[in-house]
Amino acid sequence: MEHYDHIKNKLLDINKEIRRTIQTALSSDGLSAQSLETWHSTTERIQRQLTEETIRIAVVGSIKSGKSTLTNFLFGGDYVKRGAGVVTSIITKIRPGNDIKAKLEFKTWGDVNAEMNQALVLFSSTESNMNGEDFDINREQDRLRLKHDLSKLDAKQLISDDARDPNSVLLIEYLKGYERAKAFVSFERETTLLESGEFDKQKEFVSDESLAVYLRDVSLTLKAPDGFGENLEIADCQGSDSPNPLHLAMIQDYLIQTHLIIYALSSRTGLRQADIKFLTLMKKMGLAKNIIFVFNCDFTEHENLSDLKQLLARTKNELNMVVESSRVFAFSALYNLFGKLDSQDSGPQELSRKDRLRLEQWCEETDMVAFSDQETTRFLDDVIQKVSVGQFNLLLEANVERLSNIASGMKEWIRISRDLLQKTAGEVQEAFAKMDKKRKASNQIVATIKDTLDGTTRKLKRYLGTEVDRCFDVKYGEIAQEIIRFINAYNISVRDYKNDLQNSGFLLTLYHIFQTLQQATNRFIAEQINPKIVQFIGQQEEEIKEMFQQVSGPYGLMIQDAVDQHHQTMEELGIDVAKRPFKEIGCPDIPSVKSDIRLSMPHLASTMQYSTRIKTEAILKLGLYNTLKGIKKLFRRPAAEQLHSAMRSLEHSVRRIKEQMGESIAEHFTDYKENLKFQYVFTLVDAMSSRLYENLTDQIKAFTGDLSNMKGLFENEKKTKGELSEELLSMERSLDSVMARIKEIQEVAEERRIGGYNG
Ligand SMILES: Nc1nc2c(ncn2[C@@H]2O[C@H](COP(=O)(O)OP(=O)(O)OP(=O)(O)O)[C@@H](O)[C@H]2O)c(=O)[nH]1
Numbered sequence: 001m002e003h004y005d006h007i008k009n010k011l012l013d014i015n016k017e018i019r020r021t022i023q024t025a026l027s028s029d030g031l032s033a034q035s036l037e038t039w040h041s042t043t044e045r046i047q048r049q050l051t052e053e054t055i056r057i058a059v060v061g062s063i064k065s066g067k068s069t070l071t072n073f074l075f076g077g078d079y080v081k082r083g084a085g086v087v088t089s090i091i092t093k094i095r096p097g098n099d100i101k102a103k104l105e106f107k108t109w110g111d112v113n114a115e116m117n118q119a120l121v122l123f124s125s126t127e128s129n130m131n132g133e134d135f136d137i138n139r140e141q142d143r144l145r146l147k148h149d150l151s152k153l154d155a156k157q158l159i160s161d162d163a164r165d166p167n168s169v170l171l172i173e174y175l176k177g178y179e180r181a182k183a184f185v186s187f188e189r190e191t192t193l194l195e196s197g198e199f200d201k202q203k204e205f206v207s208d209e210s211l212a213v214y215l216r217d218v219s220l221t222l223k224a225p226d227g228f229g230e231n232l233e234i235a236d237c238q239g240s241d242s243p244n245p246l247h248l249a250m251i252q253d254y255l256i257q258t259h260l261i262i263y264a265l266s267s268r269t270g271l272r273q274a275d276i277k278f279l280t281l282m283k284k285m286g287l288a289k290n291i292i293f294v295f296n297c298d299f300t301e302h303e304n305l306s307d308l309k310q311l312l313a314r315t316k317n318e319l320n321m322v323v324e325s326s327r328v329f330a331f332s333a334l335y336n337l338f339g340k341l342d343s344q345d346s347g348p349q350e351l352s353r354k355d356r357l358r359l360e361q362w363c364e365e366t367d368m369v370a371f372s373d374q375e376t377t378r379f380l381d382d383v384i385q386k387v388s389v390g391q392f393n394l395l396l397e398a399n400v401e402r403l404s405n406i407a408s409g410m411k412e413w414i415r416i417s418r419d420l421l422q423k424t425a426g427e428v429q430e431a432f433a434k435m436d437k438k439r440k441a442s443n444q445i446v447a448t449i450k451d452t453l454d455g456t457t458r459k460l461k462r463y464l465g466t467e468v469d470r471c472f473d474v475k476y477g478e479i480a481q482e483i484i485r486f487i488n489a490y491n492i493s494v495r496d497y498k499n500d501l502q503n504s505g506f507l508l509t510l511y512h513i514f515q516t517l518q519q520a521t522n523r524f525i526a527e528q529i530n531p532k533i534v535q536f537i538g539q540q541e542e543e544i545k546e547m548f549q550q551v552s553g554p555y556g557l558m559i560q561d562a563v564d565q566h567h568q569t570m571e572e573l574g575i576d577v578a579k580r581p582f583k584e585i586g587c588p589d590i591p592s593v594k595s596d597i598r599l600s601m602p603h604l605a606s607t608m609q610y611s612t613r614i615k616t617e618a619i620l621k622l623g624l625y626n627t628l629k630g631i632k633k634l635f636r637r638p639a640a641e642q643l644h645s646a647m648r649s650l651e652h653s654v655r656r657i658k659e660q661m662g663e664s665i666a667e668h669f670t671d672y673k674e675n676l677k678f679q680y681v682f683t684l685v686d687a688m689s690s691r692l693y694e695n696l697t698d699q700i701k702a703f704t705g706d707l708s709n710m711k712g713l714f715e716n717e718k719k720t721k722g723e724l725s726e727e728l729l730s731m732e733r734s735l736d737s738v739m740a741r742i743k744e745i746q747e748v749a750e751e752r753r754i755g756g757y758n759g
Pocket residue numbers: 061062063064065066067068069070081082083084085237238239296297298299300331332333334335
C-alpha cells in the first residue's frame with residue numbers, strides 16, 4: 001500500500017497543476033469565465049484542506065494511568081511531562097514536524113481576569129470589596145486583598161466533593177504565579193516558542209500549577225512516529241477524573257473532534273469506578289466505537305505472565321460490560337519507552353542509571369516482556385492502519401473526487417473551444433446558435449434547481465430552528481429544565497454549615513455553599529447535559545444529511561439529462577467531447593463541508609459560562625438585608641444568640657442562590673440556543689446547500705457558461721487562431737496528464753476502501 005503522505009503530495013501536485021491551468025485560462029482573453037473562478041476557489045480550499053486538516057488521536061484515561069508515558073513511547077522520547085499534576089495543561093497537542101519545538105500560548109490579562117471574576121462570584125462580596133468593581137489582577141491592592149480574603153478560608157472550605165475546590169485552586173494559583181507569569185502574559189495573546197535546547201523548559205511550565213494556569217494551549221512539534229503520516233495530531237489529555245468539571249468539558253470538546261481515542265488503563269488498578277464513569281460518558285457522546293484500550297502493564301506489579309493475563313482477562317470482561325466489543329492491547333508503556341531511550345537513535349535523551357537498572361530487571365521477566373512486545377506490535381499495526389485509512393477517507397477521497405470533476409469539466413470546455421477554433425466563421429455562427437438554444441434550456445434547469453434547493457434550504461432551516469428552540473426552550477425544553485431541576489433538588493442542609501458560620505462568618509459560608517452547588521451543577525452539565533447536546537446536534541446533522549440526500553437524486557437526473565442533450569448537440573456539430581460516465585451525486589460529506597468553511601459546533605465548555613450572569617447583589621439583597629440588619633454584621637462571626645437568625649438568613653440566601661442560578665441558566669441557554677442556530681446549524685445547512693449546488697452544476701459548467709466569453713475567443717485580436725489553438729492544446733495535455741494521475745489514485749483508493757475504517 002502506498003504511503004499516505006506520498007499520495008497526499010501527489011494530490012497537492014495535481015491540484016497545483018490544475019491551478020496553473022486555470023490561471024493560464026484566466027489570463028487568456030476570451031477564456032475568462034465564472035466557472036473558472038469557482039474552480040479556482042475550490043482548488044484553494046482543497047489545498048488548504050490537504051495541508052491543514054488533520055487526523056486527531058486523543059490519549060485519555062483516569063489519573064496516573066500512563067497516558068503521558070504512552071504518548072512519549074509513541075514519539076520515542078521523554079517529551080511530555082510524566083506524572084504531571086492535576087491543574088496542569090489540560091490538553092497537550094503534538095504535531096509532526098522536522099524540528100523539535102514547544103509552543104506555549106498564554107492567556108491574556110483579559111482572559112485571566114474574566115476567569116478570576118467568574119471564580120469570585122459571591123466571593124467578591126466579602127468585607128474588603130463591596131464597591132462592586134471587578135477584580136483586576138494587575139492592581140496590587142486587588143491581589144493583596146484577595147490574598148487576605150483567601151487566607152480566611154479554612155482548609156475544609158478549600159475542599160469540595162472530596163477534592164480541592166477548583167475555583168479556590170484557580171484563584172490561589174493565579175496569585176502565586178503572578179510575578180513569574182507577568183513576563184509572558186499581556187493584553188494580546190502571546191506565544192513563547194521553545195526550540196531545541198530549550199525544549200525541556202516546557203515541562204517546568206506545565207508541571208508548575210501556578211504557571212500552568214496562565215497557559216491557554218500547549219503544542220509540541222516532534223518527529224512523527226513511523227508510519228503515522230504528517231496530517232496528524234496526538235493529544236495527551238489530563239486525567240478524566242480531574243476535579244474541575246470545566247476541564248472535563250474541554251476534554252469533551254477535543255474528543256468530539258477526534259478520529260481515534262486511545263484509552264489507557266493501568267494494570268495496577270484495573271478498571272476503576274472513574275473509568276466506568278468516563279467510558280459511559282463517552283458512550284453517550286457516541287464516541288465508543290472510536291476507542292481502543294491499552295492495558296498498561298506494570299511488570300513489577302505482577303508475579304508472572306499468567307497472573308498478568310488473569311487480570312487482563314478480568315479487565316476485558318468488565319470492559320465488555322461497559323462498551324461492546326472493546327479492543328484491548330496489553331503492554332508496558334514505560335518498558336517500551338525505556339527501550340527506546342536506551343536504543344541508539346533516541347538522540348540527546350538517554351536513560352538514567354536508575355531507570356536502566358529497572359529496565360534490566362524487567363528484561364529478566366522474559367515471558368512478560370515477550371508478551372508485551374507482541375502486543376505492542378499488534379497495537380502499533382492497529383493504530384497505523386486506523387490512522388492511514390482515516391486520513392485517506394477524510395482528506396483524500398473527497399478531494400480526489402472534486403479534483404477529478406474540475407479537471408474533466410475544464411477539459412470539456414477546452415475541447416469545445418478548440419474544436420470551434422477549427423471552424424469557419426459561418427460554422428461557428430451556426431454552432432453558437434445551436435448551443436445557445438441548449439444553453440438556455442440548461443440554464444432553465446439550473447435555475448429551477450437553484451430555486452427548489454433554496455426552498456428546501458429555507459424549509460429545512462425553519463424546521464431545524466424549531467427543533468433547536470424546542471430542545472433549548474427555557475420552560476419546556478429538556479436542557480435548561482433538567483439543569484434547573486437538578487439545582488432545585490440539590491440538597492443543602494444549612495445545619496451542616498453551622499460550624500462554618502461560627503468560624504468564618506456569614507459571607508464566606510455562603511460563598512462556600514455557592515461553590516459547592518456550582519461545582520455540582522457544572523459536573524452535572526458535563527456529565528449529563530453535554531452528551532445530550534452532542535446527541536441533539538448529531539441528530540440535526542443526520543436530518544440535514546437525509547434532506548440533501550433526498551433531493552440530490554432527482555436533481556442529479558435532471559442534470560444528467562442536460563448533459564446528455566449537450567453531448568448530442570456537440571455530436572451534431574461534429575465537436576468531439578469525450579463522454580464521461582455520469583456519476584451519481586449524493587449528499588455532500590458533512591465533515592468535508594465543515595472543514596471548507598472551518599465550522600465547528602459551539603464549545604461544550606461554554607455551557608458553564610452561565611455563572612458570569614449571576615448577580616451577587618440579587619442573592620444578598622433579599623436573602624439577608626431583611627433578616628440581618630446592617631452590613632457590618634454580615635462579616636462578623638455571629639454571636640450565639642444571633643446564630644439562629646444567621647442560619648435562617650443562610651437558608652433564605654441559599655434559596656436565592658438557587659433562583660439566581662436558575663435565572664442565569666435560562667438566560668445563558670437562550671443565548672446558547674440562538675448561537676447554535678445561527679452560527680452552526682443554519683451556517684451548515686447553507687454550506688451544504690451550496691456545496692450540493694456546486695457538485696450538481698459542475699458537470700454542466702462547460703456548457704452553461706456565458707457564450708459571450710467564448711465569442712471573445714474568436715474576436716481575439718492579439719493572438720492568431722494558431723497561437724490560441726496551441727495554447728488550448730497545451731492546457732488540454734496538462735489536464736490529460738492530471739486526469740491520468742487522478743485515475744491512478746482512485747484505483748489505490750478503491751483498494752484501500754476495503755480497510756473499513758469506522759471513525
Ligand atoms: N512500572 C510502570 N510504571 C509506569 C508505566 N507507565 C507509567 N508508569 C509510571 O506511572 C506514573 C504515571 O505515569 P504518567 O504517564 O505520568 O501517567 P498519566 O496518566 O499521564 O498521569 P496524569 O497525567 O497525571 O493523569 C509515572 O511515574 C510513570 O513512570 C508502566 O508501564 N510500568
